[in-house]
Amino acid sequence: MSGMRREVRACLGSELYHDVDMVNSQPTLCLQYFSARSLPTTYLGDTESVTFISNGSMRAQIDVLNFTKPADRSAKVNLPDMNKRGTVMSARKLDTLMGAYTGSIQHALSHALGLGGVMVTINNVNCQNLTINGGGDAESSSQQQQRSTDDDLIVSLLGAHPGMRERWRFSPDAKSESCNGMFHCDPATHVWRQVHNAFVEDALVSLFKSAPLWSSLTKEDRRYVGGRRGSSEMRCMLARKVLHEGFTHLLDENPDVFAVANGLFDMRRGGEFRPVRPEDMVMTHATWSYDGTLAAAKRPAVEAFLRQVLPVDAERRVVLSYFAGLLSGHRDMKKFLVLTDRRAGDNGKTTFAQLMSRFFSSYAVPRGTKFVCKGSFDKDRDSHDAGLAGCRGKRLMVAEELKGHMTLDVAMLKAYTGGRGSEVEGRACGSASTFRYIWQSGFVLIFNEGDAPKFDAQDQAFLGRMVVPMRSKFVPLDARGRHPELDDEFVFPMNKELSSEFPSWCPALAEILMECRDSGGLDAIPESMREWRTDIADAGNTLAEWFADRVAITGSPRDAVPIRELWDLYRSHCDLEQGDNSRVSQREFKELALAFFRTKRDAGVVVKDKAAIKQEDGGFLSVRHISAKRLEEIKASLLVEEGVTCGQVRVLKFDPVDKRPIDYQWRIIN
Structure with missing residues (x-):
């Protein structure tokens, strides 16, 4: 058998090709993939049939009709299942066939075989001049191809x-x-x-x-x-x-439920534990499961830890009452917690916060530190009100590792601790859709002693929300179970593996907090905690130490110090300390002075407007009550008494009877 082979390629894919063989001067069509195998060509009178297989599964047969009569030539493609007749092509196979074979068939039949036009039928449905007969009768195939809408x-x-x-x-x-x-x-x-x-x-x-x-x-x-x-x-x-x-x-708009993995505590029913229902619209929930038996077994260990980390009963009652209030989304209490220490760290504040964060789990807001500070939050990807979208339904926000160089966002903290009904509204990041919900979260701020973040010390409403209770010290024991400080007050052994117990402590902690919900622990803040609050307020006042060194609190209502006189003294102090670049304006000085003295109300200090001060006998005289000539004489005599030949004197107070100075400052001039 002799003949000539001529290849014709079509641009229908990197693997698809077709060619025309000239065998005994009779053209035949062969279509296949490189990875496929060709099946024999058969001759049936005027019909030439070529069967091919693609991808090892789909088979097709091309019949060239009226082969010996060029003027009447046409082509038909059959795609029967090789095992049974009447197979209906799926939409995916049909699309594959049309996309891969239409061009090659048309090209081969129209150009290689010299046909002027090609009509290939698919069950009498004309589709880009290509129709495929799937075998079997037309009525059966039509019924099988129909599907529901x-x-x-x-x-x-x-x-x-x-x-x-x-x-x-x-x-x-x-x-x-x-x-x-x-x-x-x-x-x-x-x-x-x-x-x-x-x-x-x-x-x-x-x-x-x-x-x-x-x-x-x-x-x-x-x-x-x-x-x-x-x-x-x-x-x-x-x-x-x-x-x-x-x-x-x-979602999460019901403030009267606290959901866990296997149910929820219903605050409207006194904290009753019940299953979650779809109408509760719960999306946020704690990840732990409540188990009454486990709670009873772990409660002694939880109570022992709480007695150590919060050793004063009155203070512990306040703190637990605050966290118990967070089980509900109603923010009735105008307070937040500040956990700090006076014992150079290791006082359990971080461990205690970890326990509470584990308890609230999904109800706790991550990244609280950036949220409560100015600057950091505004630069966040979800800045401004868009960053509030993730706080929906949250109950606890812990801001750890606050530092002295950070500045608290006082306005934001006051707004969200202002009582029930603080509404949050904003626009989602990168979207025109808005969100709106009622704020439910409480705040816990944590920082080390002497490293308090900056805040407005003049804002008394803000200071009134601060409660600061941490006193304990946890120390590591040696091999014999000893430590030199172990016998000191509020000193306890350190347990570095304690946090591994927290998951099993959550049910017991839930019962403890439920008992504290209506205990009234926040009604009366202990005096000891008020003192800590004052210290924190002074830490935020840049001139608190200066005021404390120069103003004595006598407790007598007859003693008074005009702020104007303190300002004169401050200016003189700044002039003497020429290297001091921290001088504040007169207006800021007045605000800082008022803030300092208002924190001393518990010591009997009363701040009054100048017009309300009544002159009384026995009060100290100010510098303005002494003539300029007499003042210079007093200053000169004071320098003589101090043995200073060249110096400066600043008189603070004079005795009202003999008008002698009873408080003054001086320095040597080189």
Whole structure:
């Protein structure tokens, strides 16, 4: 057998090719993939038939009709299953065939075989001049190719599973790249969560496959639903059926529940523990499970730790009452906690905060340090009100490792600790959608002794919210279980492995906090805690130490110091200390002075306006009551008494009887 082989290539893919063989001067068509194998060519009179196989699975047969009559030539493509007749092509196989073979068939038949036009039929449906006969009779194939509409399919699914409408919601204002606003209520926990698109599609396919729904679907319906396109369309149809505008505004809006992994504590029923219901609209929940038996077993250990980290009973009652209040989302108490120490660290404040963060878990806000400080929060990716979106439903914000160079955002802290009903509203980052909710979180600030962050010490409303209770010291023991400080007051052995017990402590801590909810622990703040609050306030006042060194608190209402006189003294001090660059303005000086003296109210100090001060006998005279000439004589005599030949004197107070100076400052001039 002799002949000539001529190859004709088509630009339809890197692997697809076709060629025309000239065998005994009779042209035949052969179409295949490089990775596929060709099947024999058969000759049936005027019909030339070529069968080929692609990708090892799909087979096709091309028949060139009226081969011996060029004017009547046409072509037909058959795609039968090699094992049975009448196979109907799926949409995916059909698209593959059309995209891969149409051009090559047309090119081969039109150009290589010299045909002027090509008509290939697919069950009498003309599609780009290409139709494919799948075998079997036309009526049977047409019936098998028909499938239900998307709407009919999703309606049948909702009918087979009536509870779906209650457990799925679509909120268009919660769209993201991979979570298209779909929310699902878990049938086991009844907790809502926003779910990924892939989760929705997999769940829908599983629900479709549940008996008897799956068996009632046609073969084409099953193939469509199980495919990628079908499952995606079903997700979109479900979103239309469960659309709920503003659904996100309902989540975590109930302030009277505290949810855990296996239920919730209902504050409206005195803290009763009950299962979560879908209508509770719970999305945020603590990750631990409540177990009454475990709580009883661990309670002694939890109480022992609390007695060590908060050794004063009255102070411990206040702190536990504060955290008990956070179980509810109602922020009635105008306070926040500041945990600091006077014992150079190792006082358990961080460990205590870790226990509370573990207890509140998902109710706790991460990155609290940046949130409560000026500057850092504004530069965050979710800056300004957009950063507040993640605080919905949260109950606790812990700001650890605050430093002296940081500045607290006093206005924000006051706004969110101002009592019940602080509403938060803003716009989501990178979106036109807005959010709105009631603030539910309390604040706990943590810093070391002598490293308090900056804040407005003149703001008395802010200072009134601060409660500071940490006194203990935890020390490591030697090999014999000893430490030199172990016998001191409030000193306890250190246990570095204690945090591993926290997960099992949560049920017991829940019962302890429940008992503290109505104890009234925040009604009366102990005097010892007020003293700590004063110290923190002084730490925020840049001139507190200067005032304390120069003003004596006598406790007598007859003694008074005009702020104007203190300002004159301060200016003189700054002039003497020529290297001091921290001088403040007169207005700021007055505000700092008022802030300092108002923190001394417990010592009997009263701040009055100048017009309200009544001149009384026996009070100290100011410098203004002494003539200039007499003042110079007094200064000269004081220098003589001090044995200074060249110096400066600053008189602070004079005795009202003999007008002699009783308080003064001096320095030598070189």
